[in-house]
Amino acid sequence: RPAATMVEVSRLIDPAMLVYLSNAESRGARLDWRGTKIYDEDPNQNFARELMELFTLGVGNYTEDDIEAAAAAWTGHNADWNRDDTQSRIYQFYPDRHDDRQKTFFGHRRAWDGPEIIEEILTGRYSGRSDKKQIAAKFIARKLWEFLAHPGPAPALVDAIVSASNFANTMDIKALARAILHGEVSCALRSSTSLRSPTTPVCSPTRRPSPRAILSATARSTRSACRGAAKRRASSSSNRRTSRVGARTDTG
Numbered sequence: 001r002p003a004a005t006m007v008e009v010s011r012l013i014d015p016a017m018l019v020y021l022s023n024a025e026s027r028g029a030r031l032d033w034r035g036t037k038i039y040d041e042d043p044n045q046n047f048a049r050e051l052m053e054l055f056t057l058g059v060g061n062y063t064e065d066d067i068e069a070a071a072a073a074w075t076g077h078n079a080d081w082n083r084d085d086t087q088s089r090i091y092q093f094y095p096d097r098h099d100d101r102q103k104t105f106f107g108h109r110r111a112w113d114g115p116e117i118i119e120e121i122l123t124g125r126y127s128g129r130s131d132k133k134q135i136a137a138k139f140i141a142r143k144l145w146e147f148l149a150h151p152g153p154a155p156a157l158v159d160a161i162v163s164a165s166n167f168a169n170t171m172d173i174k175a176l177a178r179a180i181l182h183g184e185v186s187c188a189l190r191s192s193t194s195l196r197s198p199t200t201p202v203c204s205p206t207r208r209p210s211p212r213a214i215l216s217a218t219a220r221s222t223r224s225a226c227r228g229a230a231k232r233r234a235s236s237s238s239n240r241r242t243s244r245v246g247a248r249t250d251t252g
Contacts, residue, residue, distance in 0.1 A: 006140065006171040009120040013113040016078035023047035024089070028075030028099025039099060045071040048117075056121050056136045062106075066147035069103040106132060122171050130168075137168035141176060148180055 018024045026044040029037050046071035052062045076098030079089040103112045106120060108127035120126050124133045141161050145153045162168055165179035 004172060004174055006073075006122050006173060007119055008191070009173070010122065011080070011115060013077065013091045013115070015091045018047065018077065018079040018087055018091065021047040023074055023080035026075050026078065027094070028072050029094050029097060037096065041097075041098065041099075043071040049072055051118070053119070055232065056118070056139060057132065058080075058135070058139050061132070061135050069105040069112060070117045071249070072099040072103050073112040073117050074227065075099045078112045091251070093156075134168050136160045137171070141167060141180075144176060145180055148177070155165035161177045168197075202229055211247050 013025070022044045023046070026047070028043045029039045029041055029042045032038050045067050049067050051070065052066070053059055076094045076096070078092050078094055078097065080092035082088060082090045098113075100111050100113075102109055105112050105117060106127055106129060108120075110126060110130075112120075117124060121136050123134055124130050138158050142153055142158050144163065145158065161176070161179045165172065165175040167176045168178075
């Protein structure tokens, strides 16, 4: 079954992201010649920082201490070179590189591991806190809205989408998308925004537009915009030709 919740998606560790965000070789420990684990490595913080800043929470909803703890938790979760030609890198966990000591993340102290950091952000499972998952739910809902509709949704609209989909409690991606594409609350609030999207004409006459109707409305809006742009270019070109003729007449 394909992953349907954000928590399930977060468990699908992609080596490309580990490479892109500098965690491919991040380590927090090493073994000495006796096989004793020594914690004198400096973890790369890029993955941990961007995880919270760009993908789940947004700036201002975590501290530098949280970044340090998350970076330590993700040590040893690396992207190793593959042995065949099917894939250049594969995800590989190295226990000897992993900092398995106690860490404090969001005020909760335990031996955090990398995937647990994401689960804590999205669900508050380990600390029992609910504030971060509410922030994450609104952040992700806003991102998906901007991808499917238009930028800058009003906070009230984001709140309505999260509430209608129960996204903060379920992290169900399908329910969130359904609330955006079909939700009557979304349609009502969307039509009141200053920037009307191509889906607004669909939302006006019906309470639950189908995805096909939304795509048709988007196509009609796009064609209309293209025709308008073509007319403006033709009118501008005609005006320039008239101006050149007038200039030649005046010169003669």
